[in-house]
Amino acid sequence: MISVEQSLRSLLVEGTRNGSLGPGSKLPTERALVERLSAPRSAVRRALEVLERDGMVVRHVGRGTYLTDAAVEAVRAAPADTSPAEIMQVRLVLEPPVAALAARVATQADLDRITQCLERGGASDEFEAFEMWDGRLHRAIAEAAHNGLLMNMFDVMNASRQLPVWGSLKRRTSSPERRRCYHAEHTAVVEALRDRDPEGAQVAMRRHLENVADNLLGRH
Amino acid sequence: MISVEQSLRSLLVEGTRNGSLGPGSKLPTERALVERLSAPRSAVRRALEVLERDGMVVRHVGRGTYLTDAAVEAVRAAPADTSPAEIMQVRLVLEPPVAALAARVATQADLDRITQCLERGGASDEFEAFEMWDGRLHRAIAEAAHNGLLMNMFDVMNASRQLPVWGSLKRRTSSPERRRCYHAEHTAVVEALRDRDPEGAQVAMRRHLENVADNLLGRH
DNA sequence: GACTCGAACCAATTGAAACCAATCCCAACT
DNA sequence: AGTTGGGATTGGTTTCAATTGGTTCGAGTC
Secondary structure, three states: OOOHHHHHHHHHHHHHHOOOOOOOOEEOOHHHHHHHHOOOHHHHHHHHHHHHHOOOEEEEOOOEEEEOHHHHHHHHHOOOOOOHHHHHHHHHHHHHHHHHHHHHHOOHHHHHHHHHHHHHHHOOOOHHHHHHHHHHHHHHHHHHOOOHHHHHHHHHHHHHOOOHHHHHHHHHHOOHHHHHHHHHHHHHHHHHHHOOOHHHHHHHHHHHHHHHHHHHHOOO | OOOHHHHHHHHHHHHHHOOOOOOOOEEOOHHHHHHHHOOOHHHHHHHHHHHHHOOOEEEEOOOEEEEOHHHHHHHHOOOOOOOHHHHHHHHHHHHHHHHHHHHHHOOHHHHHHHHHHHHHHHOOOOHHHHHHHHHHHHHHHHHHOOOHHHHHHHHHHHHHOOOHHHHHHHHHHOOHHHHHHHHHHHHHHHHHHHOOOHHHHHHHHHHHHHHHHHHHHOOO
């Protein structure tokens, strides 16, 4: 898991990047940040103390917390890390062929594991649980390709999915209806795998990921 | 019977691999690990002491136990005995779509760099020089896709190409004639990139890599 | 007898809520 | 129009219970 200070910092970075936060602008109250980051106020305050000590932010009782010029300057100088768009681009490149490969070489045990992830995900009504089984399903499919190097690369990709921006984006765009849709798409992929249909698995996976990308990043 | 320490270690490895554990992340409390591993707390504590002594983990009273950077680094550097077959499989999955992507978004500067690598490779008669420019060419094409995460994964892939087995295999199967053939295939890829032809670039790259795989691994 | 296991206990830290004081907001009043 | 008063908001503080790694101790096992 990621520390509260890191999530707060990335919140500021995101805000200044998309222009919703500028120098001198007021950022959410401590109590609002508590809800937004789902962290205890003590942790939020500790993070804010660090930011204040670094001169990124000034705080006044009764007024609020304000961004300094130094903060936006620091953000401008910072390198941009991988964006959700980049991640989805990579997933669209990598995962469909991997699904095709898995359809060829998966063992029955692989398929059992995959099916289990699919069913658990389908039985998950809540965001957190669904996300967990979604991640495990995609990883199980990659595992079924039986290529260690591929798994290494998959994990590099998933490491980027742990970035705070990704989590907030997922949470913002998720809904029960979309989760049901994803589950249906997952089912199509898994059925193609069970049918040993590489082309079908590849197409189904591409369709699923294109849908995810559309939902996350907005239709283009 | 496997020791508690081993199961704990594999728990950490699994967690860092699938991204649920990163540097600095908090791992379950001792009491939670007791349930999860169904081992007595004394055994869990003994295992944690070893991990702490190895610098994999830090512990604080009242706070919890936290993963160190060294731990995830150790996992990342884990023995990746990847076979040339696996590498070529991954290259065939990854590089053709990347070439298509590059054809869409490459800048003129990207194309200039790519062209330079192509020409230097074509002018190299010796194995070593050709291999260097070959590697740079493929990397320059990946760079032209302008996706940082993609480059990360590309580097993971290339790290496996540093293994001794790979080098000797290349040396054994290389010949002036094959190098000329590769150069012609490279030229086809780069021309498609210059024509902004994604499909052509993808096809040319796939044909090239299939040829490389055949030469390295023997025709199947 | 040496060791392990389980439980209780200890001390450091966190978490949640209540409370405080500075500030803001706005309506009522002169 | 300007003033003023009170309530709402907001960063700061206190308080107390819960959590968590560390320790101790007696029962059980070999």
